[in-house]
Amino acid sequence: MILVGGWWGPHLHSSRSIANFVFLFYLETEILKLYKGLVAATVEALQDIFVKNRQADRVVEQLLKSNKKWGARDRAFIAENVYEIVRWWRLVKYAAHVEKASEGDDFWRLAGAWQLIKPLQLEGREALETLPEWPEFEGIDRQSVIERYQEGLKIRKIAQSIPDWIDQIGESEIGEEWPAELAALNQIAPVVLRVNSLKTDMAAVREQLGPDITETVAGVPDALVLKKRINVSGLDSFKNGFFEVQDAGSQLIAPYLDVHPGMSVIDACAGAGGKSLHLAALLRNTGSILSMDIEHHKLQELERRAARNGVTNLTTMLISSEKIINNLSETADRLLLDVPCSGLGVLRRNPDSKWKLKPEFLEKIRKVQADILENYSKMVKKGGKMVYATCSVLPSESEEQVKAFTKRHKADWRFVSEHRTSPARDGFDGFYMALLERK
Numbered sequence: 001m002i003l004v005g006g007w008w009g010p011h012l013h014s015s016r017s018i019a020n021f022v023f024l025f026y027l028e029t030e031i032l033k034l035y036k037g038l039v040a041a042t043v044e045a046l047q048d049i050f051v052k053n054r055q056a057d058r059v060v061e062q063l064l065k066s067n068k069k070w071g072a073r074d075r076a077f078i079a080e081n082v083y084e085i086v087r088w089w090r091l092v093k094y095a096a097h098v099e100k101a102s103e104g105d106d107f108w109r110l111a112g113a114w115q116l117i118k119p120l121q122l123e124g125r126e127a128l129e130t131l132p133e134w135p136e137f138e139g140i141d142r143q144s145v146i147e148r149y150q151e152g153l154k155i156r157k158i159a160q161s162i163p164d165w166i167d168q169i170g171e172s173e174i175g176e177e178w179p180a181e182l183a184a185l186n187q188i189a190p191v192v193l194r195v196n197s198l199k200t201d202m203a204a205v206r207e208q209l210g211p212d213i214t215e216t217v218a219g220v221p222d223a224l225v226l227k228k229r230i231n232v233s234g235l236d237s238f239k240n241g242f243f244e245v246q247d248a249g250s251q252l253i254a255p256y257l258d259v260h261p262g263m264s265v266i267d268a269c270a271g272a273g274g275k276s277l278h279l280a281a282l283l284r285n286t287g288s289i290l291s292m293d294i295e296h297h298k299l300q301e302l303e304r305r306a307a308r309n310g311v312t313n314l315t316t317m318l319i320s321s322e323k324i325i326n327n328l329s330e331t332a333d334r335l336l337l338d339v340p341c342s343g344l345g346v347l348r349r350n351p352d353s354k355w356k357l358k359p360e361f362l363e364k365i366r367k368v369q370a371d372i373l374e375n376y377s378k379m380v381k382k383g384g385k386m387v388y389a390t391c392s393v394l395p396s397e398s399e400e401q402v403k404a405f406t407k408r409h410k411a412d413w414r415f416v417s418e419h420r421t422s423p424a425r426d427g428f429d430g431f432y433m434a435l436l437e438r439k
Contacts, residue, residue: 184423249428273302345430
């Protein structure tokens, strides 16, 4: 058996990341005049991400902490430009005539080319007539960059800035829906909050944030979308645990488990515990939640979040051996398996993951998913239920895994239902969830 928990893979899922918050809530008014120090910081971050193979969230977070003289607008410029260049990396390289970025000069050229095409790529950005006459920008021809950009827009894998192999597998598995899903996965994700019903209600949070700042989400009862980008992490209402930042699609998973007050629930791949916290609210702090993961630091973060949320029915457990799972055989009324996956459903929040993801990882993770289903499912009591969930748009990680499991265990498990969120159709991240019942 392979021991796996939380978000295991090339992408970082860190809801508390400073970089994420700055990026999510960057100022709508940008800096039109370029400042060399800010562009240099952007270049440094890109080199760390693409040469040193570091995760974008961590790179930006550390960078923003490194200079206390940067104001909110400066930080917003760095965060936005780093993330958007990463998101449109292939298109930017094509426009800049850069085949492979390896030297510092390449990254300066890419940063310069991005400033020229940014108003064409991102709605509402004002165009620079010319780049500053810095030595690092020498040789960048605006007309040539624009022409190459427009040429690249005619080729999907370049226009949507995706590696060949992901474009091919997306088309192979999703078919005619792939172009729309891919385009949606390249949009800047909305900021969605989950109101914590253990401490407050929707009306109170809307009043605290301002009635014109939020809107509700049809079919997702605790979700609020921010219409205006504000840094909610600094608000007292956030610090007091009145809400969490959680995509609307993700908010559908905990209710799908069909929990009722007093039940024993296990979240076996809990990570930092966003869904565990949601389950606690659905249980109204009754029964018990056991949140498990193979990474101790994620469970520590969950414990901090649980305290802030006023959760009292949750305990954590580190998965350190097969014995841990075996000892919990038939103890859970409900089991959530939010399994490790490719993360191809959350690319808009983790744009660097598409460049770090490799075909061999996808092949390996499918085997891990099957192993988790096979072994962790034993923790469910007879008559209990389980949800298998992924943040992938690929059926091979989702529907096909469930079909294979239920086929192997016809005598023991019954398929109840499944649901998939679509970035293109719903505007949510791409999640899959299936409900199964143990006979």
